[in-house]
Amino acid sequence: MTENPLAADNLKDKIGQEREFGAYEVEKGMVQRFARAIDDPNPLWQDEEYAGQSRYGGIIAPPTFIVSIGGEQFGQVLMRLFPEGLLHGSTTLECHQPVRPGDSIAVTVKLANVRERRDSGGAKTTFVTFDITYQNQRGELVARCQYMMVGYETEKAKHG
Amino acid sequence: MAEQVYYEDIIVDGEIPALIKKPTTRQLVMWAGASGDYYAIHYDKDFAQSKGLPRVIVHGQLVASFLGQLVTDWMGGEGTLCKLTCSYKGMNFPGETITCRGRVTRKYIEDEKHYVECNIWAESDKGEKTVTGRATVILPARG
Numbered sequence: 349m350t351e352n353p354l355a356a357d358n359l360k361d362k363i364g365q366e367r368e369f370g371a372y373e374v375e376k377g378m379v380q381r382f383a384r385a386i387d388d389p390n391p392l393w394q395d396e397e398y399a400g401q402s403r404y405g406g407i408i409a410p411p412t413f414i415v416s417i418g419g420e421q422f423g424q425v426l427m428r429l430f431p432e433g434l435l436h437g438s439t440t441l442e443c444h445q446p447v448r449p450g451d452s453i454a455v456t457v458k459l460a461n462v463r464e465r466r467d468s469g470g471a472k473t474t475f476v477t478f479d480i481t482y483q484n485q486r487g488e489l490v491a492r493c494q495y496m497m498v499g500y501e502t503e504k505a506k507h508g
Numbered sequence: 509m510a511e512q513v514y515y516e517d518i519i520v521d522g523e524i525p526a527l528i529k530k531p532t533t534r535q536l537v538m539w540a541g542a543s544g545d546y547y548a549i550h551y552d553k554d555f556a557q558s559k560g561l562p563r564v565i566v567h568g569q570l571v572a573s574f575l576g577q578l579v580t581d582w583m584g585g586e587g588t589l590c591k592l593t594c595s596y597k598g599m600n601f602p603g604e605t606i607t608c609r610g611r612v613t614r615k616y617i618e619d620e621k622h623y624v625e626c627n628i629w630a631e632s633d634k635g636e637k638t639v640t641g642r643a644t645v646i647l648p649a650r651g
Contacts, residue, residue, distance in 0.1 A: 378542075381542045382542040382543070385535065385541070386570070387535065388573075388580075390577070392580075403585070411592065415573075416543045419543050419544030420545075421544075423544055423545050435596070436567075436596050437595070438593065438595040439569065439592075439594045441592045442591050443590060443591070500560075502558070
């Protein structure tokens with residue numbers, strides 16, 4: 349067992365470490381629910397007949413759907429890591445092939461970088477970069493996503 | 509669906525058609541369920557205020573997905589989105605209008621593929637650019 353790089357203090361010492369985040373089955377209903385949540389009526393995401401006649405030969409997920417795969421589990425890790433305050437800094441998404449219903453997507457999270465900064469009041473802000481890799485059931489790279497998350501100290505920030 | 513856009517049609521510095529969204533708190537809850545992001549700053553006002561926020565805020569990734577839709581609507585079924593980057597510069601609040609916009613910055617051919625790059629951004633109804641980013645797509649060519 350390797351140490352969990354995403355669960356403890358001394359984050360800086362864990363830069364470069366990776367953790368398998370499990371594999372997730374993609375169902376048609378998940379893709380539809382995602383498209384409805386964005387309010388994106390594109391028939392490629394929902395209309396079997398239309399998508400069947402497209403170059404994809406069937407329904408595909410919107411490119412940004414990939415962030416929902418393992419999203420709840422990753423979110424819980426982030427909330428434990430930064431219980432005081434957490435904001436999203438940036439997202440970089442590289443799409444290598446479309447995700448389809450029936451795919452099983454394995455998620456690997458790597459702690460890529462950690463930067464810390466203290467303001468004049470002593471409140472610490474932590475900038476953490478994660479590289480997430482998504483592979484399908486054939487071992488093919490589907491997407492890469494880089495997140496920069498910002499953890500902040502709430503009370504000190506208020507009084508700072 | 510709009511007509512398919514081709515590489516030859518693209519003018520550098522041209523704008524891509526805007527996409528207007530007005531997320532409600534209901535949409536934020538739908539997004540939480542669909543994306544798995546249950547951080548309570550997006551649906552619990554007291555919790556959001558305890559984190560120093562004025563009120564509930566829109567998920568940055570929801571706005572990123574609006575920008576994804578901006579690009580997929582524009583590029584059409586024959587286009588392919590290769591890369592999408594978003595930086596979250598400001599906050600969006602439910603009930604406010606978010607206007608997603610884009611402008612072509614570059615077009616080039618590499619390995620026989622026809623690439624187009626755009627700057628993309630989301631504007632609040634005060635005109636503030638709350639999310640800015642870039643997109644790279646491959647478009648079909650008339651040949």
